[in-house]
Amino acid sequence: MLGFGADLLWADMNRLLAFLFHQGVLDEQFLQLQQLQDEASPNFVSEVVNIYFHESEKLLNNLRGLLMERELSDYKKMGIHLNQFMGSSSSIGAKRVTNICVAFRAATDQSNRAGCLRALEMLEHEYCYLKNKLHELFQVSCIAFEGFNATTEI
Numbered sequence: 001m002l003g004f005g006a007d008l009l010w011a012d013m014n015r016l017l018a019f020l021f022h023q024g025v026l027d028e029q030f031l032q033l034q035q036l037q038d039e040a041s042p043n044f045v046s047e048v049v050n051i052y053f054h055e056s057e058k059l060l061n062n063l064r065g066l067l068m069e070r071e072l073s074d075y076k077k078m079g080i081h082l083n084q085f086m087g088s089s090s091s092i093g094a095k096r097v098t099n100i101c102v103a104f105r106a107a108t109d110q111s112n113r114a115g116c117l118r119a120l121e122m123l124e125h126e127y128c129y130l131k132n133k134l135h136e137l138f139q140v141s142c143i144a145f146e147g148f149n150a151t152t153e154i
Contacts, residue, residue, distance in 0.1 A: 013140045020133055023096075030093025046138045052092050053131055059085045060124060063104075067116055075108040078116065082108065085123075096126050 020026045037044040059081050066078050086101040100123045107115030 009140055009143055013137060016133070016137050016140065020137070025096050025130060025133060026093045027095040028093065029090065033092060046141075049092055049134055049138075052088050052094075055088060056085060056127060060120075060127065063120055063123075067113070067120060073111075073113055073116070075111050075116075078108045079105060094130055097123065097130055100126050 017026075033048060034045055041047075062081050063078055063085075066074050066081075082101050082105045086098055086105070089097040089101060100119060104116065104119035104123060107119050
């Protein structure tokens with residue numbers, strides 16, 4: 001019975017992953033990241049993604065802080081933070097977050113405060129969605145992996 005349950009969990013995980021790809025939330029880079037995970041490092045993807053989330057929180061706070069300085073918004077510094085955010089998002093396959101960073105970067109290049117505020121709102125929303133969905137994916141993956149281990153030990 002455990003094996004059947006684990007199979008259902010793996011199917012749920014694969015459906016969620018397919019859904020995230022279909023929505024454009026993730027791209028093929030996420031699959032390449034998964035291919036680096038093996039028995040020697042079974043938590044590789046979740047560890048990399050957790051580092052991404054930790055660093056992204058800092059970048060979002062920095063961007064928010066820079067935009068709250070009404071007269072002195074430092075667009076050059078925002079661009080630097082956005083380049084970091086784009087690079088790390090791209091490296092884990094966070095396609096929609098990366099695309100919003102590109103639009104945000106264009107607004108900073110034009111010193112468009114209103115555009116930057118809209119882009120920040122979109123970025124925060126998309127980032128939260130990504131974080132929630134990947135957290136859900138890792139939970140299902142962890143439970144499925146535990147179920148797989150339980151059936152192989154019997």
